[in-house]
Amino acid sequence: MPIPNTIFVLTGAGISAESGLGTFRDTDGVWARFDPMRLATPEGFAADPVLVHDFYNHRRRDTRAASPNPAHAALARLEAGLAERGGQLFLCTQNIDDLHERAGSRHVVHMHGELLRARCTACGTEPVWHEDLTVATACPDCGHGGGMRPDVVWFGEMPKHLEAIDEALSEADLFVAIGTSGAVYPAAGYVAQARAFGIPTLALTLEAADNAGMFEATRLGPASATVPAFVDEILSGRA
Template sequence: MHNVMKSFREVLSNASNILILTGSGISAESGVPTFRGAGGFWRKYQAQSLATPEAFAANPSLVWEFYEYRRQLVSKVKPNKAHEAVAEFQKRKIAEGKNVSIVTQNIDGLHQKAGAQDVLELHGSLYKTRCTKCHNIAINENIPICPALAGKGSPDPNIMSSDIPREELPRCEIEDCGALLRPDIIWFGEQLDENVLQQAFDIIASCDACLVIGTSAIVYPAAMFAPQVARRNVPVAEFNIEETPATGQMQYHFQGPCTTTVTEALAP
């Protein structure tokens, strides 16, 4: 393993356009739930069933309670050593005149908290809202996001939805609008923003080294990014707690906690 790590570190030292693609695994070590698999429940709901436009249309109060819980939780966690290593590596390489692009499937903002710059968020952000009428996107880090959601969002399975009236849920502040806001997050059944996707494809087409950190390689379109890079014979390294469906296509695979493997790979 030591020789493999040494080989990859040499690849990184010679690369000038590096892509770092991250998923929920990097934030799980900070205590952010992945909401995948058997533990992916909030109250009695499977989390994925709440992250849909249909769920929001049927019960915006319930969906906003779920996201208020997630905002509260993430606001209390800190970036871990892997987030910090990525941010420090990016800063160091930029100082050398090189480029490090961070593309993430995460919505928690922990890369930015660690000091990373120009993070491309494929799936949106917990700290942004989108108007359901005028489609304005705004940053909102208030907790609670509105008075009616104060103290709401407990994951206790015995708690029922508060059924907060729509007019008391987050509203657009654009003059003459005032419509209902939703989280600016790509939900199941929705397409990624075309501009964001194009930026990702441009990065994929130009990178000469790639790290895939803490992603399951099953959520599309991000799942196809690393294999696309590998098909160009560009070195790709996967960092994950376990093997994924894409592991066989990667030149390098480092198994174990991201806080250990990523920190070693990106150390000066």
């Protein structure tokens, strides 16, 4: 395989698991312990905003307390290394934490939103938000009270940045999925999309994902080991 110059990387909950942030669809994941219909839908928020705010306030605190791990750091190194030789990393994440940014990644596309942002349902502003949200929180832009929610994509809502993601995928030399379940669409379909474009595909994952059969190559193991090794290969020209 020629050394790729433009790489599309998709990351999922598995890359942040080693930082202490729980996955969602494993047998002991978040949705095995909590009802997503009550906590991650517009209808659930409308029915019990206090409950939903409490859930995301706890997750926001957990995110602030977590630290990037070697996998996050390796991807930041890959971004810088590709840029130095005129290449590009398109880093698309399903994660709503900010560990990629804190590891040094400069361009991160959050297709499922960001936990450390809020959204006003009245005016649509999306301010950075590190503190708790409540039903009384007022929008810092329009002043409307009671309409602030986490800026995350809930079940039944459209993921963000889909046009930019499709364009970047069509231009990539290599598609890599890291720590993804392969069960959540449209992200789970990107490997098929890449294959249709003739782009080589690679999965770096702790265990085989639901769509494992679509990948041309898979490397099993913790992200903190497989991702730095992969990045070393790319930047040294051994890919």
